[in-house]
Amino acid sequence: MRSSGKTVAFILILLSAVAFASDSVRSLYNKGLKAEAREDYEAAYNYYKAAWEKHPDDLKYKVPYERTRMLAAAQLIKQGQKLRDDGKLEDALNLFMKAAAIDPSSDMALQEARRTQNMIKGQAATEGGAAPAQPPEEDVLHKRLDEAGGPVELAPLSTTPLQALHFASADTKQIYETLGRLGAINVLFDPDYQGRRIAIDLQGVTVQQAFDIVALESRTFWRPVTPNTIFVAADTQTKRRELEQNVVKTFYLGNVATPTDLQDVVNAIRTILEVQRIQQIPSQNAIVVRGTPDQLALAQKMIDDIDKSKPEVVVDVVVAQVRRDKVRMMGILPPQNATVALQGSNVASTGTGTGTGTGTTTTSSGLNFNSLQHLNSTNYAVTLDPVHAQLLFSDSNTKILENPRIRAADGIKASLKIGDRIPVATGSFGTPLGIGTGVGALGVNTQFQYLDVGVNIDITPHVHPDGEISLKVALEISNQTGTSSIGGISQPIISRRLVDHEIRLKDGEMNMLGGILEDQITNNGSGTPVLGQIPILKYLFSQNDKERHTNEVVFLLVPHIVRGQELSNLNRRAFDVGTGIGIDLRKADVPVNKSANAPATNPQGAAASRQQQQQAAPPTRPVAQGTTMQQPPVTVTPAQPQQVTDQPPPGTPVQPQQQTGQQIIQPGPPQQNPAMAPASTPAQAKPSPATPVSTPGVASFHLDPPTAAPAQGSQFTLNLNVSGGQDIASVPLQITYDSKVVQFVSVSNGSFLSKDGQNVALVHRDDPTTGTLQISAQRPPNTPGVSGTGTVFTLVFTAKEKGTGVIAITTPGARNSQNQSLQVTGSQTAVSVN
Structure with a gap:
């Protein structure tokens, strides 16, 4: 258990x-x-x-x-x-x-x-x-x-226009070097290039534009070597092939459908841009191009313009068929026919069988000529049609709605087939002759072809830039309505409705391709003559049949753009590509951000920042004549001028003076320069004249006179003098003034730098909104400097508004014939407008 x-x-x-x-x-x-x-x-x-x-x-x-x-x-x-x-x-x-x-x-x-x-x-x-x-x-x-690095790009240059750039007759190398100093760009020359003298007089152009104009005037071209160095050579096909940069890049296309599309892009680049080294890779839908950076940039633009996804369209096709049948039968139809016929007499006979009972049989005797004389009522037979009474009404409605939707890309045929495929005999073939009738008869074969029966749509759309759509449409509606025997073979009877045409529609616009409207009315009346036509009696002596068949077929198309053609401003934009010798993309000027030039509101902080800048800022390079530098407004209180002590070693590219609010590219490694903060002198602070201080071995710049009291609306002149100068070849400096009190008019060359008869290139930049004036004077290259005392510039101002202000040399600078910085000091002038 x-x-x-x-x-x-x-x-x-x-x-x-x-x-x-x-x-x-x-x-x-x-x-x-x-x-x-x-x-x-x-x-x-x-x-x-x-x-x-x-x-x-x-x-x-x-x-x-x-x-x-x-x-x-x-x-x-x-x-x-x-x-x-x-x-x-x-x-x-x-x-x-x-x-x-x-x-x-x-x-x-x-x-x-x-x-x-x-x-x-x-x-x-x-x-x-x-x-x-x-x-x-x-x-x-x-x-x-x-x-490996990419193509060398020149760093962005200042976009502040030059007020004046004038060279009466100067060597192109000197002009290039002057513009290089202005834009902080090192300029190198091809050893085979021989400079020639040209005259340049420009106003309101940027440094970049000045480079392009000088290149066009002197028939030269330049290419960047580093972000702050350019190489200048004669503009010939040989030199361009020798010196222009070459870049290799592979472009991958994502919207090519066939190898011919890829070949079209290659042919366009080769023809338009004259690029000889180009190869297509159909297996990867890629193109490998070797050319200059500008050629590759334009090739990229052309590929972006061409390699776009095609627009797509969704077409709603509506096939509506409405059929209505009405039948009415009403009336009484009396007998319409009467038949009278002769028949034989009926004879009755009685018989007795072997069983019990008797039987009687009636037979009709035939009609003969003898019986015609003995005709009676039994010999006549009358036959009448039956009486028909009908009261019938029928109403049938049939609606057939087919609404297929088809999507197609621009220029590509799209087909939609909905229905059945019906075999249709198209021919027959048998065995060759001579084999025998019996065998030959067995060898007959029938060929069949299948037909598409139902809704068959072929659409090829094209989207226009204005948003309209062109449609090439072939619409067929077919169905089998019966069969027919041809040669012993049952063949289908196919009913077709076909529309084939081209139309242009708007997005979402409904269009009726075509329609069929059938309206058939049939009236049948039968009855007794005369009586069947009397209004009331006709319903007793006649019959009326009325039929009405209505059939309507409509084809509608409604296109919708589901993907349009995407064209950006870059696709529509035209580009300056240079001349027929070579392709050069000209850079458009970019406006300087004005938000960086907003004046500060703390005078004490501005003065401290200014003093730090005067102590730490390196000397500026000479800038070209007639240019204005974007600088913040600075009003300097009377103070002892600061000395600039840094001296770069010989051969070192010189750093340009940088101020807040301006973007200038410096050659060589970047250095941190203190930004000079803008400030404004309070109205109650009355400036005192500055006394120039002479330091042994240091050149001194001072403004003469140290004080000025012009009347409102009048012009007054200040001389910028130098004392203790030794081998001075160029003088780049910066002057600030109170733009609310005075207005800068002009600057002219003094006699100091041209005392031996040499031409002096004078360049200035003025920013009246900030009260900053950038001036540079330069002697020709490979000439000794000037020593001693004299007037370097003559400045002209206009007394603008009543008040007091200061005109100060905030950033003094000088360079010797070896392009080395010299120690210099500055000064200022107190202005009181009455």
């Missing part, structure tokens, strides 16, 4: 375990279904995988497990890309590796993982400041490519 109890308990435990395992697998599968329904493919994959691992031989669990593998990996890749865009590289890498583990066949996961690893390595090297690890020998070429 105990043994049987244990056996029963064991069986129950085993059955419970099996049921529990079954419930567990089913539960995992159901959880996977729910996760897949809410598009949580990673969780669904895990549930399906767990269920499949419990029953690996059951396809019910294996199929969803394999199906969600790719979906889960794609979902993880998308999440990883989002994390990487947010800067979470480690988390993104973990997701990419997890996606690769789920779907080992996903190359996308491995590519994204490698890319993220490279980003992590680069970030670690940048933050740690350590040098990158040496690449293996096989990666040397990749290392060279990573370290």
Whole structure:
């Protein structure tokens, strides 16, 4: 008894375990279904995988497990890309590796993982400041490519226009060097280039424009060597081939459909830009181009203009057919025919059989000539038509609506066929003659062709720039209405409705291609003459049938633009590409941001900043004649002039003086120059004249007279004199004035720099909004400097408003014949307008 109890308990435990395992697998599968329904493919994959691992031989669990593998990996890749865009590289890498583990066949996961690893390595090297690890020998070429630079671009130059640039007869090299000093650009010349003398008189042009004008006037061209160095040579085809930069780039096109499209782009670039080194790669939809940076830039523009996704149109086609049949039958139709016929007499006979009872038989004797004389009523038979009474009305409506929708790209034919394909016999063939009639008859075969019956639409759209759509449409509606036997073969009878034409519509405009309207009315009347025509009696002696069949078929087209032609301003813009000798893109001037020129409101802070700048700022390079530098307004209180002491070694490119609010590129490594903060002198602070201080071995600039009291509206003159000058070849300096009190008029060359008869290039820049005047005077290159005392400039101002102000040399500077900075001091003049 105990043994049987244990056996029963064991069986129950085993059955419970099996049921529990079954419930567990089913539960995992159901959880996977729910996760897949809410598009949580990673969780669904895990549930399906767990269920499949419990029953690996059951396809019910294996199929969803394999199906969600790719979906889960794609979902993880998308999440990883989002994390990487947010800067979470480690988390993104973990997701990419997890996606690769789920779907080992996903190359996308491995590519994204490698890319993220490279980003992590680069970030670690940048933050740690350590040098990158040496690449293996096989990666040397990749290392060279990573370290290779792109095309050299000249750093942006100042966009402040030059007020005047005048060279009566100067050597082109001297003009280039002057403009180079003005724009802080080193100028190198081709050893084969021989300068020639030209005359330049320009006003209101920028430094970049002045470079281009001088190049055009002197028939030269220049190319950047570094961001602050240019190389000048004669503008010939030979020199351009020798000296112009060459850049190689691969362009990948994403919207070419056929190899001919790629060839069209290559032909356009080769013809328009005269690029000879160009090769198409049809397998990658790519183009490899070698040319100058300007040629490649224009090639990029042409590819962007041409390689665009084609516009797409969705056309709603509406085929509506309405058929209505009405039938009415009403009336009483009396007998219309009566027939009278002769018949023989009926004779009755009685007979007795072998059984009991007797029988009587009636027979009709035939009609003969003898019986004609004995005719009676039994010999006449009258037959009348039956009376028909009808009262019937039927009304049937049939509506057929077909609304297919077709999407097509611009210029590409799209076809839509909805219906059946019906075989139609087109011919027959048999065995060759001579085999025998019996065998020949058995060898006859019939050829069939299948016709598309139903709705057949062929549409070729074209989207116009104004948003209208041209459609080339072939619309056919056909159906089988019956069959016909031809040669013993049953052939279908097909009814067709065909519209084939070209139209131009607006977006969303409904157009009726064509329609068929049939309206058939039939009236049938029958009855007794005369009586059937009397208004009331006609319903008793006649019958009237009336039928009306209406059939209307309409074809409608409604086009919708779902993707238009995307044309940006860059696509429509025209570019100056230079002359026929070479392609040169002219850079457009970019306005200087005026927000940086707002004056400060703290005079004390401005004065401290100005003093720091005078102590730390290096001497400025000479700038070209007639230019104005963008500077903030500075009003200087009477103070002792500061000395500029830094002297760069010989051969070092000279740094231009930089002020707040102006973007000028400096040659050589960048140096931190204190920005001069704008300030304004309070009205109650009356300036005192500055006394020039002479320092042994240091040249001194001072304004003469030290005080001025002009009347309002009158002009007055200040001379900028130098004393203690030694071998001075150029004088670049900056003067600030109170623009509310005085207004700058002009500057002219003094006699100091031209005392030996040399021509002096005088350049100035004036910013009346900030009261900043930048002046530079330069002797010709390769000439000795001037020593002694004299007048360098003569300044003319106009007394603008009553009040007091200061005209100060805030940044004095001078350079010797070796292009070395000299120690100089400045001064100021107190102005009181009455």
